[in-house]
Amino acid sequence: MKTFLKPSDIAHASDRLCHMEPGDLTPLPHPYEDFNQTVLTPLKPEKIKNIEASLDDTVAIGIPRPASREEEEALVSQFLSGLKKLFEKENNWTFLQPLLLSMEHCARCQTCSDACPAFEMSGRKEIYRPIFRSEVLRRIYRKYLKPNGKIMARLTGDIDLNWTTIARLAELSYRCTLCRRCASVCPIGVDNGLINHEIRKLFSQEMGIAPKEIHDKGSVLHLRVGSSTGMTPPAAKDSVEFIQEEMEEMTGYKVEIPWDVEGADILLLHNAGEMLAWPENVGAFAIIFQAAGLSWTMSSEAAGYDAINYGLWYDDVQFSRVAVRHADIARRLKVKKIVIGECGHAHKALTVIADRLLTGDLNIPRESAMVTLEDIVMSGKLKFDPGKNNFPVTLHDPCNVVRAMGIVEPQRRILRKIAPQFREMTPHGVENYCCGGGSGFAIMSGYNFAEWRNLVSSRKKFMQILEAFRNEPREIPKYVCAPCSNCKGAIRDIIDYYHAEERSHLHYGGLVELIVNALDGMKKPIIRFGDKPSWEL
Amino acid sequence: MAFYILTYVCAVVFILATGCLIYKQITLPLHVRWEIYPVQHETSAQTTYGGSYMEKVNWWTRPYKTSPINEVKYMVPEILLLRGLWKENRRLWFASFPFHLGLYLMIATLVLLLLHACFTLWGFEAFADGKTCGILLSGLMTVTGWVGLVAGTFGGLGILYKRITDRELRIYSTFADYFHVVFILLFFFLAFLTCLPGDPFLNGAKAYVLGLLTAGAFMPSYAPGQNIFGALTIVLASLLIAYIPLTHMSHMFMKYFLYHNVKWDDAPNRQGSLIESAVMQNLKFKPTWKAKHIGADGTKSWQDIASSAPKETK
Numbered sequence A: 001m002k003t004f005l006k007p008s009d010i011a012h013a014s015d016r017l018c019h020m021e022p023g024d025l026t027p028l029p030h031p032y033e034d035f036n037q038t039v040l041t042p043l044k045p046e047k048i049k050n051i052e053a054s055l056d057d058t059v060a061i062g063i064p065r066p067a068s069r070e071e072e073e074a075l076v077s078q079f080l081s082g083l084k085k086l087f088e089k090e091n092n093w094t095f096l097q098p099l100l101l102s103m104e105h106c107a108r109c110q111t112c113s114d115a116c117p118a119f120e121m122s123g124r125k126e127i128y129r130p131i132f133r134s135e136v137l138r139r140i141y142r143k144y145l146k147p148n149g150k151i152m153a154r155l156t157g158d159i160d161l162n163w164t165t166i167a168r169l170a171e172l173s174y175r176c177t178l179c180r181r182c183a184s185v186c187p188i189g190v191d192n193g194l195i196n197h198e199i200r201k202l203f204s205q206e207m208g209i210a211p212k213e214i215h216d217k218g219s220v221l222h223l224r225v226g227s228s229t230g231m232t233p234p235a236a237k238d239s240v241e242f243i244q245e246e247m248e249e250m251t252g253y254k255v256e257i258p259w260d261v262e263g264a265d266i267l268l269l270h271n272a273g274e275m276l277a278w279p280e281n282v283g284a285f286a287i288i289f290q291a292a293g294l295s296w297t298m299s300s301e302a303a304g305y306d307a308i309n310y311g312l313w314y315d316d317v318q319f320s321r322v323a324v325r326h327a328d329i330a331r332r333l334k335v336k337k338i339v340i341g342e343c344g345h346a347h348k349a350l351t352v353i354a355d356r357l358l359t360g361d362l363n364i365p366r367e368s369a370m371v372t373l374e375d376i377v378m379s380g381k382l383k384f385d386p387g388k389n390n391f392p393v394t395l396h397d398p399c400n401v402v403r404a405m406g407i408v409e410p411q412r413r414i415l416r417k418i419a420p421q422f423r424e425m426t427p428h429g430v431e432n433y434c435c436g437g438g439s440g441f442a443i444m445s446g447y448n449f450a451e452w453r454n455l456v457s458s459r460k461k462f463m464q465i466l467e468a469f470r471n472e473p474r475e476i477p478k479y480v481c482a483p484c485s486n487c488k489g490a491i492r493d494i495i496d497y498y499h500a501e502e503r504s505h506l507h508y509g510g511l512v513e514l515i516v517n518a519l520d521g522m523k524k525p526i527i528r529f530g531d532k533p534s535w536e537l
Numbered sequence B: 001m002a003f004y005i006l007t008y009v010c011a012v013v014f015i016l017a018t019g020c021l022i023y024k025q026i027t028l029p030l031h032v033r034w035e036i037y038p039v040q041h042e043t044s045a046q047t048t049y050g051g052s053y054m055e056k057v058n059w060w061t062r063p064y065k066t067s068p069i070n071e072v073k074y075m076v077p078e079i080l081l082l083r084g085l086w087k088e089n090r091r092l093w094f095a096s097f098p099f100h101l102g103l104y105l106m107i108a109t110l111v112l113l114l115l116h117a118c119f120t121l122w123g124f125e126a127f128a129d130g131k132t133c134g135i136l137l138s139g140l141m142t143v144t145g146w147v148g149l150v151a152g153t154f155g156g157l158g159i160l161y162k163r164i165t166d167r168e169l170r171i172y173s174t175f176a177d178y179f180h181v182v183f184i185l186l187f188f189f190l191a192f193l194t195c196l197p198g199d200p201f202l203n204g205a206k207a208y209v210l211g212l213l214t215a216g217a218f219m220p221s222y223a224p225g226q227n228i229f230g231a232l233t234i235v236l237a238s239l240l241i242a243y244i245p246l247t248h249m250s251h252m253f254m255k256y257f258l259y260h261n262v263k264w265d266d267a268p269n270r271q272g273s274l275i276e277s278a279v280m281q282n283l284k285f286k287p288t289w290k291a292k293h294i295g296a297d298g299t300k301s302w303q304d305i306a307s308s309a310p311k312e313t314k
Helices: A007-011 A069-086 A096-104 A117-121 A130-145 A149-156 A163-172 A181-185 A192-207 A215-225 A233-251 A272-277 A279-291 A316-333 A344-356 A369-379 A410-418 A438-443 A449-457 A459-468 A485-497 A500-504 A511-518 B002-026 B068-081 B083-088 B090-122 B132-165 B175-198 B203-214 B228-246 B248-263 B274-282 B302-306
Strands: A266-269 A337-340 A366-368 A393-395 A478-481 A506-509
Touching: A007 A130, A007 A163, A069 A130, A069 A163, A069 A192, A096 A130, A096 A192, A096 B002, A096 B248, A117 A449, A117 A459, A130 A149, A130 A163, A130 A192, A149 B175, A163 A192, A181 A192, A181 B083, A192 A316, A215 A316, A233 A272, A233 A279, A266 A279, A266 A316, A272 A279, A272 A485, A279 A369, A279 A511, A316 A337, A316 A344, A316 B302, A337 A344, A337 A369, A344 A366, A344 A438, A344 A485, A344 B274, A366 A369, A369 A410, A369 A511, A393 A410, A410 A511, A438 A449, A438 A485, A449 A459, A449 A485, A459 A485, A459 A500, A478 A511, A485 A500, A485 A506, A500 A506, B002 B203, B002 B228, B002 B248, B068 B083, B083 B090, B090 B132, B090 B175, B090 B203, B132 B175, B132 B203, B175 B228, B228 B248
Parallel strands: A266 A337, A337 A366, A393 A478, A478 A506
Antiparallel strands: none
């Protein structure tokens, strides 16, 4: 296996372009040294014999192998057709200007490399370098779509285009979490995250290639039944009814979650995954909104109870369909604003990206729950006893809320008020690292992909968390506040994978749980370290 | 005269190529927002930590305000001192900064040469040779010229050295990348050889720019490129002017779009706004993406498709 890969090597067929050996990954501190020699569980030959798996030691998509040379050639041709469309306004007005600028002006100075947690934690594996996949696309674009490209390729960087190149590029686009830390440090403003996003779009929109978790079981299911969890409207109502009962039992506070209230001030959109995995989050929101006397509602219409919009990560059309659906539900409910719960990508999708998609009466004002919650907590309407949260707390910054939207301080002002042992991670705010589960990774677990996430893309976050609590005794419970469903999922998985609850007494949860935990008048705490909640028993 | 013609042609190429680049950018359709924080035109309180106007409750009820002063406060050290590179990639900064400084000072020297030529042609007595302002102007251009040549040469050599010796830079460097640097280095080197032995006060350059503005009529006795190095410097400088907008080095001015039209483009879409009109135009585009779930056939618009369900759900 070659040690130093070049972008052009992606086209050369081999069993694996990149392989991780024991000890390659960045070492973890005490007491996690036993994981330092861990590598991914090898993929079973019978499981990958019919799919493309020659990029590295994992598989995110599982693209079926073409049956013949003709089929390969047809796929290459489809790829080029899709690539051309990325540069046409009719097909890609959504991102044409950012894409063109990032394609043309990279100086290849490598400033982006040190900013990428996946690249750094992998032991600087070349294929995970932010510029690697951009450079592959750039070279294909110049060689195959630009005039005199084949001649100019000798001067500006050559590459062969074949099925191996394409299959690996598709997989490689799912080794970047789209956290855009690389873009934030680029002195010129080039965005490798965006180029990666566009590669995903090309595969999905032209070739119908995307991980099943985010397409078939994601955006398609969302639009078909109402939620990517598979929950239909009646099931969502049942879940919420259960949550109401649980909240009363857990906290002693009786809460009523309103459905479909026409003319309410607020339509609250949750990631429906919360209802199943973290129902206390949905319940805590309800307690706060009810105690503060807000006029609010949830929607029981299909897609109206699930804020997710997976199209954000891979497909502009799927993205647009979901965004329009959300906005239309809010319009028909005649609410004054949509408040987006603790779901990072839903924040960016509906507030920022859909801002230049929704027009007229579909352009309903959208607000982050961080902001709404700060307004409530600071208003004095509710009384708090911060002593109830007297344990170490650190805050994770979801990339889509913080770096992509600039919502940085509201959640911090809340924590400074209600969590006396709050401390920042290093770095934090807009410079914070991704949880490793961004851009769909938190929900992707086919083959051994979840293991890759835990070992590589979430590793930096795990190290940051450990560092934030470095001076705390092991036996003290510690709380990682992650106000985003996908981030919570990724953090839950690293805590499980590294046995961090047992070894470091690490726990995680959202922001609203901390707020309710500190709320005066609650008969019982909502945060109980070590206790399994009833829905997990 | 051939030298003047070459420079005229190169200047025209520069103007046309730059114009094309800018025209292409300003005629592209409005894209979706893709800003990344910190957005430096935010108000002072928020730029300190990278916050946005969306941190305010009911933000849409407040006027959208930007702070040009904050933007300038950020951009001036970013452009002149390469602050971002200093913060994020200091090893490269030590080569890149003098290289860029050299280029900036060359541009400054050219501007001063043009000023000198204009003042001379307009007969401004105060700027005549021997007068205080004239001495200051000549002194200034000598300083910018020499400091630029020294900084640019060292910086260029540093960049070349880094590209050759640093594996991470080398494997992504193409022939074109080396050519850009060598081309510029060669210009600096020849300018050195032209000025150092016999023209430390850039009198040849002053005469050449005067000649350029008058098509050689002002000093008919002056012949540009009086030695081989002078001639090559004129040729390379002219070609460099034409070359920059044709390469990724156009980031020198295209960075404006990368920052203002993408990284900092946080302007919200309000009902009845120009942004809304542009979005409505965009929604009329008819995509031709081929994947089945898209359902595009070249007749349906984005609006039609966005309000439909994917085929798998029907």
